[in-house]
Amino acid sequence: MFDIARELDHWVAEGREFAIATVVSVGGSAPRGPGGALAVDREGTAIGSVSGGCVEGAVYELCERALSEGRTLRETFGYSDDDAFAVGLTCGGTVEVLVTPVRTTSPDRRAFATALAAAARGEAAAFVRVARGPAGQLGRALTVRPDGTYDGGLGLSRQLDRIAAAEARALLEVGRTGSVDISEHGSHCPGGLTLFVESSVPPPRMIVFGAIDFAAALVRAGKFLGYHVTVCDARPVFATRTRFPDADEIVIDWPHRYLRGTPTDARTVLCVLTHDAKFDVPLLVEALRLPAAYIGAMGSRRTHADRDTRLRAAGLTDGELTRLRSPIGLDLGARTPEETALSIAAEIIATRRGGTGAPLTGTETPIHRDTDDPNGIAGTGRAKAVAA
Structure with a gap:
């Protein structure tokens, strides 16, 4: 339900009564994972989703029923072989939904x-x-x-x-x-x-190094994906709020020095768009030795080859260099800043979710992968969980 927390927080503050349907388990291919939620208030207003549209109508009715009866309901939805138009997930999976009323007396x-x-x-x-x-x-x-x-x-x-x-x-x-x-x-x-x-x-952090036009487009993409986005550049004339109105923060500092002093973790995304050796080599020496989910660097293949030589001369090992995505992004034929930002965002998603980046047409790989631990973080060993 946390994907609609802001709206629900307003509902609670307004004293509204509502029911919330939450996906608690998924089998096979399904559009939403555990935690996906749909909420319905007394007036019939609905926010969120549990299936991307497949069973929303039936779940909406369950919310109305739970709210009316004042009791929690649990229901499983799956594909109907007998009637393709019956309530069910035509993608072939199953979802189990918990519907909880939140009334003023609850x-x-x-x-x-x-x-x-x-x-x-x-x-x-x-x-x-x-x-x-x-x-x-x-x-x-x-x-x-x-x-x-x-x-x-x-x-x-x-x-x-x-x-x-x-x-x-x-x-x-x-x-x-x-x-x-x-x-x-x-x-x-x-x-x-x-x-x-x-x-x-x-929210996880995205740090974009290099205050260029491509960075402005990537900041917008990062915000769309839910990241807390920081832009860092040593040049104050370029690193301005006017150029980056969507950034959560703008830092004027040498990139490697800033990265050395700022926290990163296994969800952090680092995008190096400077493609200038005096900036990106010392920065990448720091980055490739820190925890991060994704580290990418912009530049041509010639720039990448020169950068690789410089990084090896700085002491980075083969194992450390394998973490670097360079040239950054997927091969979409991108040219504009917006297209390039989309190719970078697509690679970040593929890295996080275990995707290949290949067209789905003509492939047999699952569309919705069971990425139990996409960032390599160990769980308790006793819980069936997915990364948030």
């Missing part, structure tokens, strides 16, 4: 409010709901903060709430969303409760 409204407010502010929080268990506990929720404290409860025992909070905190630390199976007494075994944990973490 015992879990405070937990919802806390989680949504944190996500709307860009803060970290995990939201836990009972996705399978006793009928009276289905949908019960609690919100967990990074320090392990929590609001709400699952309605069974304080011990179970503490265990659920610990499990959610473990997933939150690695920014993951998924299901955890535990017994009522806390052991990990089938036949107990299934908790669905949604993690909201601050």
Whole structure:
């Protein structure tokens, strides 16, 4: 539900009653992964999506029913071989949806409010709901903060709430969303409760080095993809708010010096558009030794060959150099700044999701890959999760 947190936070602040349908599991090919959500209020206003259109009508009706009856519902949708127009996913997959009413008298409204407010502010929080268990506990929720404290409860025992909070905190630390199976007494075994944990973490960073026209287009693409975008250039005449109105921050500094002092992690994207050896070589020496999801550098093949020689002379190993995407972007035949930004964004997505970048026409590879851990971050080993 965190993909529509800002809108839902406004609904809560306005005192609206609504029901929220959340994808809690996916089988086969499906448009939305766990955490995708559709919400409907008393007036019939709808926001979000659980399937990209395949079963939205049926889920909308479930939301209205849950809100009217004041109880949580759970439903599975899949492809119908008998009737292609029946409610189902024509892409061939299945999705399981948990529909929870959030009324003014709901015992879990405070937990919802806390989680949504944190996500709307860009803060970290995990939201836990009972996705399978006793009928009276289905949908019960609690919100967990990074320090392990929590609001709400699952309605069974304080011990179970503490265990659920610990499990959610473990997933939150690695920014993951998924299901955890535990017994009522806390052991990990089938036949107990299934908790669905949604993690909201601050947006990943995209740092664009080089204040050029191509960078302005890439900043817009990065914002569209949900990144917190920084532009860095040592030249104050080019690194201006007028040239980069969409950037979250603009830094005037030598790129390698700025990168050395700013935090990066396994979700960070670094795009080097300077294609000037005095800037990009010391910068890439720093970058290729830091945690990052993607490191790309702009330039012609001749520029790349010269850069590769210089980087090896600076002491980078073959293993470190294999992390570099250069020339940056996919082969789309791009020429304009906007087309080039699209090719870079496409390569970032393919790297994150495990895509090939090849046309889907004529291939047999799955359209929706099960990228359980696209950034190479280990989970708890007990949860079925996907990266947020």
